[in-house]
Amino acid sequence: MNYLNKENIEHIAVGASVLASGGGGDPHIGKLMALNALKQYGSITLLSVDELEPDALIVSTGTIGATMVSFEKLANGEESVTACRLIEKYLNRKISAIYPIEIGGINSLWPLVTAARLGVPLVDVDAMGRAFPEYHMTTLSLGTVSASPLAIVDAKLNISLIQTQDNHITEKLARSLCAEMGGTAFLAAYPISPNDAKKSGILGTLSFAQQIGETIERARNTKANIVQTLAALLRGFVLFHGKITKVDQRTVGGFTRGVVYFAGTDKDNGKTFEIFFQNEYLLARSAERTLCTTPDLITLLDEETGTPILTERLRYGIRVVVLGIPANEKWRTARGIEVAGPGYFNYGIDYIPLEERVTSSTRA
Amino acid sequence: MNYLNKENIEHIAVGASVLASGGGGDPHIGKLMALNALKQYGSITLLSVDELEPDALIVSTGTIGATMVSFEKLANGEESVTACRLIEKYLNRKISAIYPIEIGGINSLWPLVTAARLGVPLVDVDAMGRAFPEYHMTTLSLGTVSASPLAIVDAKLNISLIQTQDNHITEKLARSLCAEMGGTAFLAAYPISPNDAKKSGILGTLSFAQQIGETIERARNTKANIVQTLAALLRGFVLFHGKITKVDQRTVGGFTRGVVYFAGTDKDNGKTFEIFFQNEYLLARSAERTLCTTPDLITLLDEETGTPILTERLRYGIRVVVLGIPANEKWRTARGIEVAGPGYFNYGIDYIPLEERVTSSTRA
Structure with a gap:
């Protein structure tokens, strides 16, 4: 059992944005709210799944909607x-603990607020191990855990509950409600047991996010190379160095979609790159080849500070280093790739694991 | 207390389509289902509001969605x-009785099926006294009764519950779910007390629909003039005689919208008419003047048989007599016209009561 303090929360905010693949919403507001909840409620407890009773009801929470909207x-x-x-x-049952539906920005921090307000602990698990644009894209779905009942609530406290037999239908119904609710809303979903979490969740992601945040801070303090340190911790690869030359994005059907264009810098001087996103970065490529695709993670780091740049923070001129990070093995199954691979997003290419893409690139 | 028999159900089906102003969905399927429920469950009871206990919970049911879709x-x-x-x-309460959310086609008959299956009586009240395209358009809304909790369920038994403080928001959320559910769904909404029903509902509309059905049958049997008989019973006016020359319609945002064009027949020979509709007929006009607008009713009757022609049954060549019928007085208030008058549908004209339009037309 861990009592999260101010520093832990700061570190989780940074680390979760590294794991977010650009999505999950701006962490700043979430962090402020979590720190405020800590002050108001005295403590926020983080448990491992093993510390819960076997019959505990644990529920995920998060925001839904275009991150550009939720930011405003x-x-x-x-x-x-x-x-x-x-x-x-x-369900006519009490919730024993809360977990984040995804690891990423605001969606890793709001559950801290919710847990504090409900007076229950937070559990060290999430449903994706990263962020994804749609909420049927969970390893829980791959493990046939139901996303419903799902409750969705907007800022005016308009509420709706959805119950279906199909997580993709649940996602679509929630998304249509979210659009009608003004583009952003909060949800609670995937009520599960500790056993479901162990079998089909991604364990330890909150403490891993904290570890990433700590690692970045330490690297900063010791003037170590942040990008190299992070790549080692995450078993990731530097895909390219570049400067943003153009951002095309718009809000469509409740998502922020677009393409961000880069001119290579440093050793990538003279080359061009582009990254396609839908709330999250989903596909990175150079003029010659695809470098990384969903479900593997694409993380943009500010070249100077190592701060993760989320899709909603893309601006002309920012200099970044782009990391590719291998997805959790649960995503690299046939079913995982069907649910969240490049084919689902109509990119017209097959999923090839990041390591293979990078190695073949090195060989070329 | 009335036990509805086969003939009563047939009469309600016909009468409800007269009061539907063209909407409410095809009554045929609803009638078959109601007759089947009568056979299976033995009886369907119709109560007046006064026969219920004061603390009874009564809930409205109906279909939602484009009627062209629900028909298929x-x-x-x-x-x-x-x-x-x-x-x-x-609500953690048992439902004591069921009432139709609107009077019109399938939506007056499905509640009979629901009541039979639930083993509760039907109450002789509805929330509109006619049919309207959106479900915040009820006299209950005018009386500040909440539409929620509203439950919506599709044919695959995907379910959702909505709770808001604003009936128009409830309608919009339900409509977006309905679109995602394939364009048509069932709902239960407006949980009320008998006192709410008396204060803000339209009382006696099911028995009135039955009376209309009986009147049409009697007129047919005695070779009386069906249109004149109906006009007298409904305090209505014959707006024109015509033959359909064109139907423009499409499904937009969960509604069937369009315009139907007529060439005048009989004493209206040589004139042209058009009726604008959105699930229901909302505005009837000739080349010179507006003849009738929502919330007053516009009812198309087959010239030969007196059968009401709903929006989904519009076909080239059908010869009709068009009746204008004054809306219930609850609709003719400033608030009623704001909620369901021609301004709400952006027709760019003010509401003028049918009687005044007809009288000024006669004078001209």
């Missing part, structure tokens, strides 16, 4: 609690 | 029961 529209703090209460009412 | 997509019969059970679970 502040939450009143009551939404996710209301969503959890609705799940409790529907 | 058969229900499996379990949806509306599931929707009612969800309301009961959410």
Whole structure:
């Protein structure tokens, strides 16, 4: 059992944005809210799954909607609690603990607020091990865990509960509600047991995010190479160095979609790159070849500070280093690639593991 | 208390389509399902509001979606029961009786099926006194009764519950779910007390629909003039005689919208008319003047048989008599016209009561 302190929360915020593949929403607001909740409620507890009773009901929370919108529209703090209460009412059971639906930005931090407000611990697991644009894209789905009942609540406390037999349908219904609710909302979903979490969740991701945040801070303090340190910790690869030359993006069907264009810098001078995104970075390529695709992670780091650049923070002129990071093995199955691979997003290419792409590139 | 028999159900089906202003969905499927439910469950009871206990929970049911779609997509019969059970679970109260959300076609008949399956009576009240395309357009809304909790269920038994403080938001959320559910679904909504029904509902509309059906049958049998008989019963006006020359319609945002064009027949020979509709007929006009607008009713009757022609049955060449029927007085208030008058549908004209339009037309 861990009591999260101010520093832990700061580190989780940074680390979760590294693991977010560009999505999950701006962590800053989430961090402020989590720090505020810590002050107000005294403590936020992080448990490992093993510390829970076998019959515990654990529920994921997060925001849903285009991250550009959620960045501009502040939450009143009551939404996710209301969503959890609705799940409790529907299941007629008390929630024992909360977990983040994904690792990434605001969606790793809001669950801290929700847990504090509900007076329950946070569990060290999430449903993706990264962030993804749609909420049927979870390793829980791959393990046939139901996303529903799912509760969705907007800033005006309009609420809805969805129950289906198909997580993709649940996602589509929640997405259509979210669009009607003004483009962003809070949800509680995937009510599971500790055993479900162990079997089909991604364990230890909150503490891993914390470790990443700590590693970055230490590297900064010791003037070590942040990018190399992170690549080693994450078993990742530097895909390219570049400067943003153009960002094309728009909000479509509740998502922020677009392409960001880069001119190579440093040893990539003279080359061009582009990254396709839909809330998250999903495909990175140079003029010659594809470098990395979903479900593997694509992480943009500010070249100077090592700060992760999320899709909503893309701006002309920013100099970045782009990391490719291998996805959790659960995503690298046939079913995982079907649910969240490049084919799902209509990129017209097959999934090839990052390591193979990088190695063949090196060989070439 | 009335036990509805086969003839009563046939008469309600006909009468409800007269009051539907063209909407409410095809009554034929609803009638077959109601007759089948009568056979299977033995009896369907119709109560007046006064026969209920003061603390009774009564809930409206109906279909939602484009009527063209609902006509093609058969229900499996379990949806509306599931929707009612969800309301009961959410409110933690048993439903005492069921009422139709609107008077019109399938939406006046499905509640009979639901009541029979739930083993509860039907109440002789509805929320509109006619049919309207959107479900915040109820006299209950005018009386500040909440539409929520609203439960919506599709043919695959995907379910959702909505709770808001604003009936228009509830309608929009339900509509977006309906679109995602394939264009048509069942709902249970407006849980009310008998006192709410008396204060803000339209009382006696099911028995009135039955009376209209009986009147048409009697007129047919006695070779009386059906149109004149109906006009007298409904305090209505014959707006024109015509033959359909063109139907422009499409499904937009979950509604069937369009315009139907007529060439005048009989004493209207040589004139042209058009009726704008969105699930329901909303505005009738000749080349010179507006003849009738929502919330007043526009009813098309087959010239030969007196059968009401719903929007989904519009076909080239059909000869009709068009009746204008004054709306219930609850709709003719400033708030009623704001919610369901021609301004809401962007027709760019003010509401003028049907009687005034007809009288000024006669004077001209």
